[in-house]
Amino acid sequence: MDAADSTKPKVSPLYDPKVRGIAYQVALCALIGVLVYGAISNAIENLTRAKIASGFGFWTTTAGFDINQTLIEYSNISTYGRAFWVGLLNTLLVAALGIVFATILGFAIGIARLSRNWLLARMAGVYVEVIRNIPLLLQLLFWYNAVLKALPEQLQESFIIPGGGFLNRRGLFLPQPVFGNGSGIAFVALILGIVAAIIFRIRIKRRHEQTGVRAPVFAIVLALVVVPPLVALALAGFPIDFIYPYPGRFNIQGGIEILPEFMALLFGLVIYTAAFIAEVVRAGLFAVSRGQTEAAYSLGLPTGPTLRLVVIPQAMRVIIPPLTSQYLNLTKNSSLAVAIGYPDLVQIFTGTVLNQTGQAVEVVTLTMAVYLTISLVTSLLMNLYDRRVALVER
Amino acid sequence: MARVMTRIALAAVLSAIASAATAQTLNTIKTRGVLNCGANGTLAGFGAPDAQGRWTGLDVDFCRAIAAAIFNDANKVKFVPLSSKDRFTALQTGEVDVLVRNTTWTSSRDTTLGLNFTGVNFYDHQAFMVRKALQVKSALELNDAAICVQQGTTTELNLADYFRARKMKLKTVTFASADEAIKAYDSKRCDGYTTDASGIRSEMRKLVNPDEHVILDDVVSKEPLGPAVRQGDDQWFDIVKWVHFAMLTAEEFGVTKANVDEQLKSDIPDLKRLLGSEGKHGEALGLTNDWAYRIIKQVGNYGEVFERNVGQGSPLKLPRGYNALWSKGGLQYAPPIR
Numbered sequence: 001m002d003a004a005d006s007t008k009p010k011v012s013p014l015y016d017p018k019v020r021g022i023a024y025q026v027a028l029c030a031l032i033g034v035l036v037y038g039a040i041s042n043a044i045e046n047l048t049r050a051k052i053a054s055g056f057g058f059w060t061t062t063a064g065f066d067i068n069q070t071l072i073e074y075s076n077i078s079t080y081g082r083a084f085w086v087g088l089l090n091t092l093l094v095a096a097l098g099i100v101f102a103t104i105l106g107f108a109i110g111i112a113r114l115s116r117n118w119l120l121a122r123m124a125g126v127y128v129e130v131i132r133n134i135p136l137l138l139q140l141l142f143w144y145n146a147v148l149k150a151l152p153e154q155l156q157e158s159f160i161i162p163g164g165g166f167l168n169r170r171g172l173f174l175p176q177p178v179f180g181n182g183s184g185i186a187f188v189a190l191i192l193g194i195v196a197a198i199i200f201r202i203r204i205k206r207r208h209e210q211t212g213v214r215a216p217v218f219a220i221v222l223a224l225v226v227v228p229p230l231v232a233l234a235l236a237g238f239p240i241d242f243i244y245p246y247p248g249r250f251n252i253q254g255g256i257e258i259l260p261e262f263m264a265l266l267f268g269l270v271i272y273t274a275a276f277i278a279e280v281v282r283a284g285l286f287a288v289s290r291g292q293t294e295a296a297y298s299l300g301l302p303t304g305p306t307l308r309l310v311v312i313p314q315a316m317r318v319i320i321p322p323l324t325s326q327y328l329n330l331t332k333n334s335s336l337a338v339a340i341g342y343p344d345l346v347q348i349f350t351g352t353v354l355n356q357t358g359q360a361v362e363v364v365t366l367t368m369a370v371y372l373t374i375s376l377v378t379s380l381l382m383n384l385y386d387r388r389v390a391l392v393e394r
Numbered sequence: 395m396a397r398v399m400t401r402i403a404l405a406a407v408l409s410a411i412a413s414a415a416t417a418q419t420l421n422t423i424k425t426r427g428v429l430n431c432g433a434n435g436t437l438a439g440f441g442a443p444d445a446q447g448r449w450t451g452l453d454v455d456f457c458r459a460i461a462a463a464i465f466n467d468a469n470k471v472k473f474v475p476l477s478s479k480d481r482f483t484a485l486q487t488g489e490v491d492v493l494v495r496n497t498t499w500t501s502s503r504d505t506t507l508g509l510n511f512t513g514v515n516f517y518d519h520q521a522f523m524v525r526k527a528l529q530v531k532s533a534l535e536l537n538d539a540a541i542c543v544q545q546g547t548t549t550e551l552n553l554a555d556y557f558r559a560r561k562m563k564l565k566t567v568t569f570a571s572a573d574e575a576i577k578a579y580d581s582k583r584c585d586g587y588t589t590d591a592s593g594i595r596s597e598m599r600k601l602v603n604p605d606e607h608v609i610l611d612d613v614v615s616k617e618p619l620g621p622a623v624r625q626g627d628d629q630w631f632d633i634v635k636w637v638h639f640a641m642l643t644a645e646e647f648g649v650t651k652a653n654v655d656e657q658l659k660s661d662i663p664d665l666k667r668l669l670g671s672e673g674k675h676g677e678a679l680g681l682t683n684d685w686a687y688r689i690i691k692q693v694g695n696y697g698e699v700f701e702r703n704v705g706q707g708s709p710l711k712l713p714r715g716y717n718a719l720w721s722k723g724g725l726q727y728a729p730p731i732r
Contacts, residue, residue: 051625052486052508064551066566076554145581153582169582170540250528250539250585251565260583261567341569341578347545351479351570355546358507360483 043361058357059084065352067343069259080353087348088370094262094344095331095374098269102330103323105270106277111307113282124278131275137336139272144264144340151260155247164244165255172258173245182236189228197224261342265334273330280326284319285311316389324382328375335371345370419623419630420464420680423491428470431457432490435475436573439596439704439712440496440516449473452703453494456515456621459637459693460492463685468692477571479546482507485624492634494621496590498548509622512635516704517716517725520552520614521591523598523607528585533612540565542575542584549589552615576600590617595710629680636679640686642728643668644695646719651694654687667731675731686731696726 013019047054059081066076071089074082113124131139151169152158158168166173197220204215233240245255288311296306337344338351345367354363423429433454434441441451449471458468474490485493486508496518497503499511522533522541530536533556543550545568557564567584569575576597579587589597591609598604621638623631644650647665649657658669666672669690670683677683693699697719704712718724 047508049626050486050508053506064554065568066550066554066557066564068565068567076558148578148581148583248538250536253538338570339574341567341574343568347568347570351545352550352568355479355482356502356551358482358486358503360486 047361052358054359054362056362058353058359058362061357063353063356065356067348069262069343080357083353084345084349084366087343087345090343090348091331091334091337091345092374094265094269094334094337094342098266098273098330098334099327101266101270102273102277102326105274106326107281109274109278110281110285113278114285128275128278131272132279136268136272136333137339140265140268140336140340143268143271144261147260147264147267155250155252158247158252164242166245166247166252168252169260170251171260172263173252173254174256174258175242175244176254176256178241178243180239180241182239183233185236186229186232189232190225193225193228197221200224259342261337261340264340265337265342265344269330269333272333273326276326276329277323280319280322281315283322284315284317287318288314313389317386320382320386320389324379324386327378327382331374331378332371419491419627420633423464427465428472429457429461429464429492430490431460431471431473432476432481432484432493432495433457433473434495435473436571437496437593437596438599439592439708439710441473441475441494450703452516452699453496453621455693455699455703456494456638457492459641459689459699460634462688462692463633463637463640463681466682466688477546478544479570482509485509485622488624491630492621492623496593496619497622498590499618499620499622500548503622508625510625510631511620511622512631513638514618514620514725515638516592516619518590518592518617518619520549520588520617521594522586522588522610522612522614523579523594524586524610526606526608530610533610533614534560534562536564536586537562538564539585540567540583541586541588542567542569542579543588544568544572544575545570547589548615548617553588556614572597573600588614590619592704592710592712595712599709633679633681636731637689638696639728639731640668640689641693641696641699642719642726643731644686644690645697646721646728649690649695650698651690651692654690658687664731673732 044054060079062077063080063083064076065083067074067083067086069090070086071093072082072086074086109124109127112120113128115121115124148169151167153169155168158166161167161172161174164175201217201221204217208214243254245252245257247253292310292314293306296310301310334344335346338347341347350363350367354360357363431454433449434451436442437451439451441449441453444450454473457471457473461471462468464470474484476484476490476493476495478495481493481495481497482503484490493509494515496516497511499514503509504511522536524530524536524539536557541553541564543553543566550566550568553564553566567575567578569578572589572593576587577600578584580601587594587597594609598607598609601607621634623634643664644654647657647662647668649665649668654669657665658671660666663672667675669687670676670685674683676685679685682688694702697714700714700717701707704710705714714722714724716725718726720727
């Protein structure tokens with residue numbers, strides 16, 4: 001018996017809240033474990049009894065179907081596993097671009113909604129209310145059909161984009177750059193330029209903090225990034241060629257092809273998510289005390305810098321957590337691609353692959369695991385950023 | 395789409411929790427009092443509700459024939475409309491007892507998918523449809539064309555094979571349902587549309603101007619379409635298989651919906667065995683001996699069902715072709731009932 005026991009009244013372990021707490025948790029974990037084990041073994045038993053193939057043996061089997069947008073090498077003699085990666089990359093592509101554009105548009109509209117310009121504020125308000133209250137699937141179908149119907153159907157009538165591009169019902173076709181000999185130097189110059197710009201920016205910031213002297217950071221950084229590669233290219237005699245698209249028998253041939261399904265999906269996701277981001281931004285801006293703006297004005301800061309340097313940095317602390325969940329929503333919503341024929345992970349993998357192999361359990365489980373991973377990684381990155389901008393208590 | 399995802403998720407959960415009834419399908423159906431039939435739902439001529447909401451089609455009548463054989467009531471069928479993408483999951487998990495949905499019989503579906511095809515109720519082939527304005531005479535001229543296709547079909551694979559074998563390039567645009575695919579083709583997203591020839595005939599009627607389109611003569615692949623059941627229940631497999639054979643035998647001996655009662659008096663031994671006045675062939679299947687009589691009386695023989703749904707009595711006007719009886723130069727052949 002030690003000292004602690006002598007000060008407390010003696011309780012039977014049966015009534016000790018600590019022991020009880022542990023016991024409950026152990027029991028709960030055991031129960032969940034039994035349920036999970038039961039479900040898995042039952043599934044395996046049922047699959048075996050129904051003589052349905054199981055396991056991931058199909059991963060290395062030839063897929064045999066075509067995919068019309070592939071970021072990596074893929075043909076119909078590639079494997080199901082390869083098709084999975086093609087689908088995953090297509091999902092990530094539309095999600096990443098969607099997040100970037102939705103953020104820009106959402107911030108613009110969120111700020112516009114608080115504008116003193118009556119018309120601008122009302123228009124932003126109408127945008128948010130209309131877009132937020134219509135189901136995304138309907139919007140996607142609308143954009144897909146609107147995009148298709150609005151574009152010229154005949155090859156000869158295609159909109160010609162200056163610089164050698166075409167736009168018609170089959171998609172957007174752009175010249176494809178081909179880098180010849182000597183463009184490697186330009187690439188190296190670009191990387192060196194970026195490194196120089198980063199070093200320069202750190203230096204200038206330090207000088208600003210120590211002496212208060214400001215420098216035209218943006219112009220110099222831009223010059224450091226853009227000028228060296230251009231000079232390098234000029235020295236090498238501009239070794240970049242373009243493959244220009246040209247009208248063929250049925251379609252535009254050559255160049256970079258951007259599918260109308262991709263455009264419609266990206267458009268729909270950006271417009272829809274931007275409405276929610278706008279509300280998040282508005283809430284964040286409201287959360288910054290009015291006194292902060294007034295203090296900035298009284299120090300003589302104009303409206304722009306007040307917003308940029310005083311209000312938004314403080315609003316970000318409120319904005320980031322709900323913004324994260326909007327990013328997650330956008331990524332998950334990209335699976336609605338299946339409705340308009342964009343080959344994303346769900347369309348390729350839980351669509352064609354599931355049907356051809358018949359292995360629903362494996363395919364669905366893997367797809368869920370992928371979305372879970374994407375979401376958790378996005379949350380992690382956003383939390384790291386949140387920690388950086390969080391209010392540091394002094 | 396949400397519905398499709400729910401169904402897939404449900405299927406995954408079901409196969410994990412429920413213990414699927416693999417054997418004794420017939421008893422389950424009898425206890426339930428209704429046959430669950432996986433049907434197409436949007437393919438006129440094979441499986442789709444008509445203007446009055448009544449299900450009609452070649453595949454639909456096949457399910458009615460099974461119901462007639464079991465319950466002596468061809469209307470005791472619940473039709474479950476399935477997309478080509480989730481049809482197998484629905485059958486595997488027991489959501490439907492039999493899948494009669496213009497489904498191509500392939501070796502992998504017969505094995506790794508855990509299914510058994512009971513026969514072929516429609517011999518078909520895959521074909522291409524293009525706009526007349528393109529002036530394409532053969533599928534061989536379709537190099538670099540964009541083709542709209544439905545997902546989760548043998549069509550999708552045959553299309554890739556066809557172009558690969560001929561070293562031609564293509565741009566496939568894949569849609570989850572036939573309706574979406576044909577709509578995209580109609581709005582000129584694609585140069586061509588491909589599926590089974592019978593399917594094209596049926597889908598064509600949904601186009602804005604069907605006259606502006608033409609079906610190319612090229613035969614892309616063999617497409618034997620037939621009913622499928624789960625593996626592991628031989629009795630049920632036999633019943634579904636013999637329902638088809640009974641309908642073929644009836645046509646072969648000239649027994650029709652109209653004259654079946656007269657034919658009961660016939661002295662021909664084959665007819666006596668078919669209609670159940672001789673032998674115990676129905677009971678051997680787990681049914682009653684007048685099982686085939688019920689089918690013919692309530693649904694009709696194979697020829698009647700064919701003409702009514704896809705043949706001359708229908709808007710599709712498909713010729714019998716390979717689907718004629720073996721005795722008339724076709725491939726439909728039933729083993730003897732004895």
